[in-house]
Amino acid sequence: MEKLSNPQKTIETIKKYQFSFQKKFGQNFLIDEHVIHKIIRGAQVTKEDFVLEIGPGIGTMTQYLAEEAREVAAVEIDRKLIPILGETLSAYDNVTVINEDILKVDIAALAMEKNGGKPIKVVANLPYYITTPIIMGLFESHVPIDNITVMVQKEVADRMKVGPGSKDYGALSLAVQYYAEPYLVANVPANCFIPRPNVDSAVIRLTRHEKPVVDVDNEGLLFNMIRASFNQRRKTLQNGLKNSDLISASKEAIMDSIREAGLPETVRGEALTLEEFARLANILHRKMNEK
Structure with a gap:
């Protein structure tokens, strides 16, 4: 044929x-x-x-x-x-x-x-x-x-x-x-x-990947953070996260997490690597679960 x-x-x-x-x-x-x-x-x-x-x-x-x-x-x-x-x-x-x-x-x-x-x-x-x-x-x-x-x-x-x-x-x-x-x-x-x-x-x-390239405590939170960051990519990361319906964390928890991750307060999401997003997601996840 x-x-x-x-x-x-x-x-x-x-x-x-x-x-x-x-x-x-x-x-x-x-x-x-x-x-x-x-x-x-x-x-x-x-x-x-x-x-x-x-x-x-x-x-x-x-x-x-x-x-x-x-x-x-x-x-x-x-x-x-x-x-x-x-x-x-x-x-x-x-x-x-x-x-x-x-x-x-x-x-x-x-x-x-x-x-x-x-x-x-x-x-x-x-x-x-x-x-x-x-x-x-x-x-x-x-x-x-x-x-x-x-x-x-x-x-x-x-x-x-x-x-x-x-x-x-x-x-x-x-x-x-x-x-x-x-x-x-x-x-x-x-x-x-x-x-x-x-x-x-x-x-x-x-x-x-045979195994994930980053360790993430909450996969859903990681992807919600990524979406929130790029939905308003011209805004700073903290404003993108604070203004998003995808993220239920308080403004204080978001700002504290960004500082603890060693990121500048003015950083935009488009500047973060996958590893940095994962680290930030794990910190924020921990803070959201602290009593």
């Missing part, structure tokens, strides 16, 4: 099924074989692996994943793509297509059924609006994951990997780096897709 990475084959398949692209699903189909190989190498897929693919589209990447992995489960939300996938993946008996919203799939149960509960590898091509909920949902649910290799808008990839001092640094940077080590696999120009998107993309691999 001719691969869908051939643009003519992709166009032929789309026309055959009279498929119309859905803007709400952010559908852009990859048509560059070199990029596909980079993604699979970046994800470090082997014959031992069970791979969860999110957003297979017409099955372009799935065809290659099926040849490299032991088994693939491809979760596709658009029911109009299911008959197309039935044809394009007919040659592969190690692929299961699931017509569902990935946010509603019990991935832990899937990992147990298909991989005996061992860490799985996730490959995805995600529209911008759903990138963060899916990635954070995978990490926060504590599904056994080795790595997530994802195609996103380039600016989103930049946000995931930067540190303090950059305009791209924010809550997403800290949340991703809390759970995983980001690695930029490849930049992908817009002409590698049908239809051509308005922005360039990037592939980033997020390798899950």
Whole structure:
């Protein structure tokens, strides 16, 4: 069977099924074989692996994943793509297509059924609006994951990997780096897709930490502090925390905690490293629980 990475084959398949692209699903189909190989190498897929693919589209990447992995489960939300996938993946008996919203799939149960509960590898091509909920949902649910290799808008990839001092640094940077080590696999120009998107993309691999890089007494408080800090990023850290509905601590406890953490009273949240946020969260948590 001719691969869908051939643009003519992709166009032929789309026309055959009279498929119309859905803007709400952010559908852009990859048509560059070199990029596909980079993604699979970046994800470090082997014959031992069970791979969860999110957003297979017409099955372009799935065809290659099926040849490299032991088994693939491809979760596709658009029911109009299911008959197309039935044809394009007919040659592969190690692929299961699931017509569902990935946010509603019990991935832990899937990992147990298909991989005996061992860490799985996730490959995805995600529209911008759903990138963060899916990635954070995978990490926060504590599904056994080795790595997530994802195609996103380039600016989103930049946000995931930067540190303090950059305009791209924010809550997403800290949340991703809390759970995983980001690695930029490849930049992908817009002409590698049908239809051509308005922005360039990037592939980033997020390798899950075996153990947390920081010790945190209350994970929820840490993330609420991070959100509060960047919701009003031009304000000082103490004002951001004091004015936030996410933080129930008193103004005095917040100010005392910032001093005890050795931070200047005028510091902004965008200047703090993950380690500094964790230290501050632990101090504030202790003060909130003091009688």
